[in-house]
Amino acid sequence: MERWAASELRYVNLGDARRNKRLIKLVEDLAAQPTSSVPQACGTLAATTAAYDLWSSPYIKAADISHGHSKSTVERAKAEEIVLAIQDTTNMDVTSHPETKGIGYLDHKKSFGLKVHSTLIASIKGVPLGIIDQQIWVRDIEDLGIAKKRRQRQTQEKESQRWLDGLERTNTLLAKKTKIITVADSEADIFDLFHQERPDNCHLLIRGTHNRRVNHTANYLHEAIRSSAVRGKIEVSVKRNPERPARIAKLTIRYETIEIEVPRNKIGRSQIKPVKLQVILAEEENPPSGITAISWLLLTTLEINSVKDAARCIEWYTYRWLIERYHYTLKSGCRIEELQLETARRLEMALATYSIVAWRLLWLTYEARQNPDICCETVLNTVEWQSLCVTVSKNPIPPKIPPTLRAAVRMIASLGGFLGRKGDGEPGVKTIWKGLRRLHDIAATWKLAHQC
Numbered sequence: 001m002e003r004w005a006a007s008e009l010r011y012v013n014l015g016d017a018r019r020n021k022r023l024i025k026l027v028e029d030l031a032a033q034p035t036s037s038v039p040q041a042c043g044t045l046a047a048t049t050a051a052y053d054l055w056s057s058p059y060i061k062a063a064d065i066s067h068g069h070s071k072s073t074v075e076r077a078k079a080e081e082i083v084l085a086i087q088d089t090t091n092m093d094v095t096s097h098p099e100t101k102g103i104g105y106l107d108h109k110k111s112f113g114l115k116v117h118s119t120l121i122a123s124i125k126g127v128p129l130g131i132i133d134q135q136i137w138v139r140d141i142e143d144l145g146i147a148k149k150r151r152q153r154q155t156q157e158k159e160s161q162r163w164l165d166g167l168e169r170t171n172t173l174l175a176k177k178t179k180i181i182t183v184a185d186s187e188a189d190i191f192d193l194f195h196q197e198r199p200d201n202c203h204l205l206i207r208g209t210h211n212r213r214v215n216h217t218a219n220y221l222h223e224a225i226r227s228s229a230v231r232g233k234i235e236v237s238v239k240r241n242p243e244r245p246a247r248i249a250k251l252t253i254r255y256e257t258i259e260i261e262v263p264r265n266k267i268g269r270s271q272i273k274p275v276k277l278q279v280i281l282a283e284e285e286n287p288p289s290g291i292t293a294i295s296w297l298l299l300t301t302l303e304i305n306s307v308k309d310a311a312r313c314i315e316w317y318t319y320r321w322l323i324e325r326y327h328y329t330l331k332s333g334c335r336i337e338e339l340q341l342e343t344a345r346r347l348e349m350a351l352a353t354y355s356i357v358a359w360r361l362l363w364l365t366y367e368a369r370q371n372p373d374i375c376c377e378t379v380l381n382t383v384e385w386q387s388l389c390v391t392v393s394k395n396p397i398p399p400k401i402p403p404t405l406r407a408a409v410r411m412i413a414s415l416g417g418f419l420g421r422k423g424d425g426e427p428g429v430k431t432i433w434k435g436l437r438r439l440h441d442i443a444a445t446w447k448l449a450h451q452c
Contacts, residue, residue: 004379005031008356012068014060023065023353026051031357032440034333034433055341055349062345065352066134069359073121073130074173082124082179084316085132085170087163087188088323089117090330092351093337102344104138113337114138114347117162118355119170120323127366128322131355133169135162136348163188164196171202181205181302183320189299191263194275198301205317208279208297215259215274225281225297228256232307234282236314238294249294253311254281255304278304282314322362325429330358333433361436364409365429372406380408387446388412388439412439 005027014020026042033041042048054060077083091106092114103112119133137159167182174180180202186209194204211222218224231253238249258279262272277299284294298317304310330336334354341347364379376385385408386398392411403411410420413427416434420427 003381004028004360005356008072008360009068011071012065014064016059019054019057019060022050022054023068026054027353027356030334030354031360031436033437034329034357034361035335035437037335038339055346055353060349062136062348062352065349066131066355069130069356070132070173073132074175076129077121077132077178078175080123080129080178082181083129083174084122084124084319085166085174085180085182086120086122086320086323087117087166087182087184088120088320088327089115089162089187090327092116092347094339094347097340100341100343100347102138103347105141106139109141114344114351115159116351117166118323118326119166120326120359121170121174122319122322123370124316124319125370126319126322127370128326128359128362130359130363131326132173133166134352134355135165136351138344160190160192163190163193167193167196167198167202167204171199176201179203181316183317185320191260191266191275194260194277194299194301195272203301205298205300205302205313207317207320208299212263213261215261221258221260221279222297224258225254225256225279228254228281231255231310234307234311234314236294236318247288247291249284249287251282251294251314252285253307254283255279255310257304260299278302280304280310280313282310322366326358326362329361329429329433330354333361333429334358361429361433365427365432368405368409369426372404374405375402376405376408377402378405383447383450384439384443387443388415390446391415391442412436415439415442 005024009024009027012020012023014023029041029043029047038051039048042051093106093111094100094103094113095111103114105111106113115137117135118131121129121132123129163184170180170182176199178201182202183205186207188206189209211220213219214221214224216224218227234251234253236249236251238247256279258277260275260277262269262274266272280298280300282294282296287293296314296317298313300313302313304313334357336351336354339347339350341350385402388408388411389398389403390396392414409432410418410427412435413431414420414435415438416431418427418431
């Protein structure tokens with residue numbers, strides 16, 4: 001895992017070469033031991049002090065740290081004809097550290113921290129390419145309850161504006177020749193998002209929730225799409241989770257072009273035109289006993305002319321789950337909420353740093369699934385893969401040829417508790433981050449032993 005950060009952050013500019021090197025070393029250390037505390041990951045008092053000094057520096061901002069990774073993300077996206085720009089919001093909850101200055105309330109007056117809205121770029125095969133945009137803000141406790149007055153305010157005065165800003169920044173940063181599909185859950189079902197001007201290469205794929213008025217004989221969206229003809233059926237693989245086993249779900253597909261009316265409470269309504277969207281309804285009619293049926297209402301600006309087109313949109317929407325895994329990795333893997341930093345500004349600096357680490361862990365997990373046969377030396381150096389093979393195989397002599405990426409990742413995951421049984425599938429990000437921490441210690445011992 002060594003030196004990858006130097007390549008990833010080749011565009012970073014913190015105003016001083018020494019700061020650039022310090023950031024690169026810090027990212028490498030944190031990625032090698034993602035579940036460790038900052039002092040444990042850094043290894044020495046000097047390195048730990050340098051990390052905290054970097055996050056406290058008055059000469060740089062969190063955006064300066066993020067820029068290097070964002071630029072590398074843009075470069076990776078150039079190799080793809082189509083990319084998914086997945087948006088979502090999460091809380092950085094530090095309620096347990098009330099001494100932190102500058103934080104705001106979260107979902108209620110007893111929880112405090114930062115609001116974080118990220119845009120994750122992914123390939124249409126589900127490989128995360130990086131974080132291209134991250135918006136962070138603090139809620140003032142005096143604004144608690146203001147959501148009740150949301151109808152009296154323009155979108156740009158609401159937190160809803162983050163979806164439009166994320167869309168604009170993504171479309172501005174990515175290459176014009178790349179087809180960009182912005183994917184988001186039902187929180188992004190905002191008329192202004194659909195109405196916003198977009199370049200021809202940019203489209204929306206949003207989970208619908210509001211039963212909007214439409215220019216249709218049924219008058220309302222939900223009734224309109226359900227009254228339309230069944231276009232076909234498809235099967236999708238539903239992954240297991242702690243509450244349900246894996247299964248194959250049979251979905252009935254409906255789709256139709258429907259014109260969405262301007263909301264009645266929209267300020268300046270008379271000057272705004274309705275928006276024409278493609279609406280897809282995918283429903284599971286006979287789920288297993290005790291299992292909630294799948295029902296996805298998707299609103300998109302993409303052309304839908306066949307069941308195949310609709311199925312493609314459904315598949316792309318399933319990759320929205322990647323940003324959930326990114327947030328999970330950031331919080332549970334990198335333990336970002338456990339940092340005891342003095343100010344919100346330092347938290348933002350740490351978040352910008354750990355965001356790169358969380359992406360790297362997620363990328364490694366899915367890259368091994370999509371490109372399993374490439375050489376593991378794309379992510380591991382010689383000492384790392386040799387010590388890994390020796391430890392897992394219990395053979396003191398390492399192989400002459402490095403293993404494939406899939407084989408190496410499965411071995412790393414086995415160090416983190418992955419059993420690799422027939423029905424286990426591929427390892428997840430949790431066992432990989434646990435395994436990487438063990439590999440760090442194993443490789444260090446191996447290197448020391450072979451220098452003697």
